[in-house]
Amino acid sequence: MKAEKTRRSPQPLLRLMPYVLRYKAMVAAAGLFLTLAAITTLILPLAVRRMIDHGFAASDTTFINSYFGMLLGLACLLAVSSAMRYYYVITIGERVVADLRGEVFARVTSLSPSFFDVNQSGEIVSRLTADTTQIKSAFGSAASQALRNTILCLGAMVMMILTSPKLSLLVLGAIPLIVFPLVGFGRSVRRRARAAQDTLAATSAFASETISANRTVQSFGAEAAATARYTSTVEDAYDAARVAIRSRAFLTGFAILMVFGSIVGVLWYGAQSVLAGTLTAGTLGQFVLYSVIAASSLGQLSEVWGDLSQAGGAAERLTELLREVPAIRDPESPLPLPAPARGEVSFDAVEFMYPTRTNAPALHGLSFHVRAGETVAIVGPSGAGKSTVLSLLMRFYDPQAGSIRLDGIDLRQARLADLRSRLAIVPQDVTIFAASIHDNIAFGQPDASREAVRQAAIAAQADEFISRLERGYDTMAGERGVTLSGGQRQRIAIARAILKNAPVLLLDEATSALDAESETLVQKALDGLMRDRTTIVIAHRLATILKADRILVMDNGMIVEEGTHQQLVSQGGLYASLARLQFEAGQTASIAAQ
Numbered sequence: 292m293k294a295e296k297t298r299r300s301p302q303p304l305l306r307l308m309p310y311v312l313r314y315k316a317m318v319a320a321a322g323l324f325l326t327l328a329a330i331t332t333l334i335l336p337l338a339v340r341r342m343i344d345h346g347f348a349a350s351d352t353t354f355i356n357s358y359f360g361m362l363l364g365l366a367c368l369l370a371v372s373s374a375m376r377y378y379y380v381i382t383i384g385e386r387v388v389a390d391l392r393g394e395v396f397a398r399v400t401s402l403s404p405s406f407f408d409v410n411q412s413g414e415i416v417s418r419l420t421a422d423t424t425q426i427k428s429a430f431g432s433a434a435s436q437a438l439r440n441t442i443l444c445l446g447a448m449v450m451m452i453l454t455s456p457k458l459s460l461l462v463l464g465a466i467p468l469i470v471f472p473l474v475g476f477g478r479s480v481r482r483r484a485r486a487a488q489d490t491l492a493a494t495s496a497f498a499s500e501t502i503s504a505n506r507t508v509q510s511f512g513a514e515a516a517a518t519a520r521y522t523s524t525v526e527d528a529y530d531a532a533r534v535a536i537r538s539r540a541f542l543t544g545f546a547i548l549m550v551f552g553s554i555v556g557v558l559w560y561g562a563q564s565v566l567a568g569t570l571t572a573g574t575l576g577q578f579v580l581y582s583v584i585a586a587s588s589l590g591q592l593s594e595v596w597g598d599l600s601q602a603g604g605a606a607e608r609l610t611e612l613l614r615e616v617p618a619i620r621d622p623e624s625p626l627p628l629p630a631p632a633r634g635e636v637s638f639d640a641v642e643f644m645y646p647t648r649t650n651a652p653a654l655h656g657l658s659f660h661v662r663a664g665e666t667v668a669i670v671g672p673s674g675a676g677k678s679t680v681l682s683l684l685m686r687f688y689d690p691q692a693g694s695i696r697l698d699g700i701d702l703r704q705a706r707l708a709d710l711r712s713r714l715a716i717v718p719q720d721v722t723i724f725a726a727s728i729h730d731n732i733a734f735g736q737p738d739a740s741r742e743a744v745r746q747a748a749i750a751a752q753a754d755e756f757i758s759r760l761e762r763g764y765d766t767m768a769g770e771r772g773v774t775l776s777g778g779q780r781q782r783i784a785i786a787r788a789i790l791k792n793a794p795v796l797l798l799d800e801a802t803s804a805l806d807a808e809s810e811t812l813v814q815k816a817l818d819g820l821m822r823d824r825t826t827i828v829i830a831h832r833l834a835t836i837l838k839a840d841r842i843l844v845m846d847n848g849m850i851v852e853e854g855t856h857q858q859l860v861s862q863g864g865l866y867a868s869l870a871r872l873q874f875e876a877g878q879t880a881s882i883a884a885q
């Protein structure tokens with residue numbers, strides 16, 4: 292009955308069994324010491340009865356001495372097995388959680404961007420930390436207590452029957468009355484605990500978003516509003532937690548009342564039997580001790596039940612995440628990309644809608660071809676679909692119709708790692724990781740030598756500013772490190788791309804203006820990078836556009852014009868007006884330089 296109970300409410304925890312079973316030796320050791328400790332506890336009441344019925348009655352000192360010696364031995368055994376049980380069980384908990392964290396992280400990082408379009412990163416981080424911690428405590432203490440108490444409870448019950456079948460019958464009759472409502476309550480506690488945990492995850496998502504956008508929040512004077520919103524979600528989490536706590540408190544109280552109430556009743560009956568002479572005092576004593584063990588372990592089980600149920604909620608959320616399949620995967624039998632790489636890109640009648648925005652296509656019948664070594668600039672108004680083109684080329688999403696090819700191979704037929712190794716991107720917003728400058732440049736290529744990294748930095752016009760930093764390439768950047776200027780960040784990204792040395796370069800030009808000096812340095816760095824490679828650039832600067840072999844003008848997910856700057860200006864279409872408004876304003880210096 293107990294096992295049945297253990298299985299039902301915190302059921303999702305069972306899905307973690309494969310993780311536990313990876314450590315069979317430790318599990319076996321934990322089981323052994325768990326059983327040993329329980330058996331030792333169960334022997335004690337036997338000793339007590341013998342003492343009451345024989346030892347005191349006979350006033351035999353040798354008997355008493357040898358009995359106490361044996362009790363001391365039992366106490367030692369109990370101490371050792373309890374310590375070992377604790378050690379193994381807690382270690383298994385830590386081990387399983389470490390494995391889980393690793394696997395959840397690996398899974399999450401492999402998921403496609405479409406997953407992150409609909410899931411907040413803060414919530415996922417909360418699953419990685421809060422949920423795994425809850426599972427750790429479940430495995431660490433709750434599971435071991437549950438097992439220990441289950442063994443104790445079952446063992447004590449068997450001993451109760453052996454001691455006095457009549458009294459036991461009375462107790463056992465009361466048990467279903469106690470257990471069934473407990474199982475029911477356990478379930479509702481679990482539901483409520485999950486609700487509390489969900490609310491908390493939403494809270495951490497909001498906190499991490501606000502804290503990372505701290506400057507924006509402050510510049511809009513939105514601290515108070517953000518705090519109010521956070522406080523209100525924290526309060527919601529508190530309310531949800533309180534509901535869960537209340538039902539758990541009720542569950543505990545109910546369990547204790549039922550268990551002890553029935554024991555008192557049974558004892559009263561037992562006492563009558565002793566008075567009537569049908570039961571010895573020692574046997575009643577022994578029975579009392581066993582029923583106290585059975586009752587207290589049942590009481591503890593009900594308490595641990597709540598913990599396990601909570602961890603069940605956490606396990607459910609984590610296994611959900613582990614079961615998440617990346618929308619973009621390697622094909623079953625991938626085709627190799629031709630070697631040596633040429634760097635030819637073609638879009639053929641590509642139709643694409645973001646999964647979160649199915650009412651309007653982001654790309655509509657898009658076709659273009661980029662020859663090996665060509666530099667193609669994509670321009671167009673905001674929202675035209677320029678960034679989407681790069682996302683599809685990197686296969687962050689698959690188009691709903693049409694095909695995209697690199698060197699003649701459809702992206703869906705190539706291995707993702709092969710495809711992405713042939714593309715280098717310099718994004719608009721460069722991410723600088725909390726790591727050394729060296730590691731930031733060598734990102735994705737941890738084996739790159741110091742010299743290779745330095746050469747890449749020199750080519751990216753970044754070596755000079757890096758050398759001026761206090762610890763040069765070993766300076767920590769990103770969070771808790773030096774803050775790099777916009778131009779420096781871009782040059783780090785260019786160095787990254789140079790080091791990667793991929794045949795196709797994707798460049799999302801920064802829209803934010805750099806000062807003249809940084810601008811020149813970035814431009815020089817890019818010139819070096821673009822040489823001898825196919826380059827697709829989302830262009831915002833006239834200088835870049837003028838250097839392109841061809842310009843594709845996009846609007847509403849389609850190519851509406853195509854040609855060189857001169858050709859397009861003389862056509863007097865969308866490009867001509869864009870050029871007037873967007874590129875030429877304030878760029879007289881760059882035009883003059885051409």
Ligand SMILES: Nc1ncnc2c1ncn2[C@@H]1O[C@H](COP(=O)(O)OP(=O)(O)OP(=O)(O)O)[C@@H](O)[C@H]1O
Pocket residue numbers: 408645646647648653671672673674675676677678679680
């Ligand atoms: N992750 C996304 N989920 C849903 N819709 C998106 C997503 N990213 C972009 N869109 C939508 O797709 C359309 C094309 O966006 P895209 O970012 O490609 O435009 P863009 O030309 O690069 O614009 P900008 O120059 O402003 O960066 C827009 O309408 C945009 O709102």
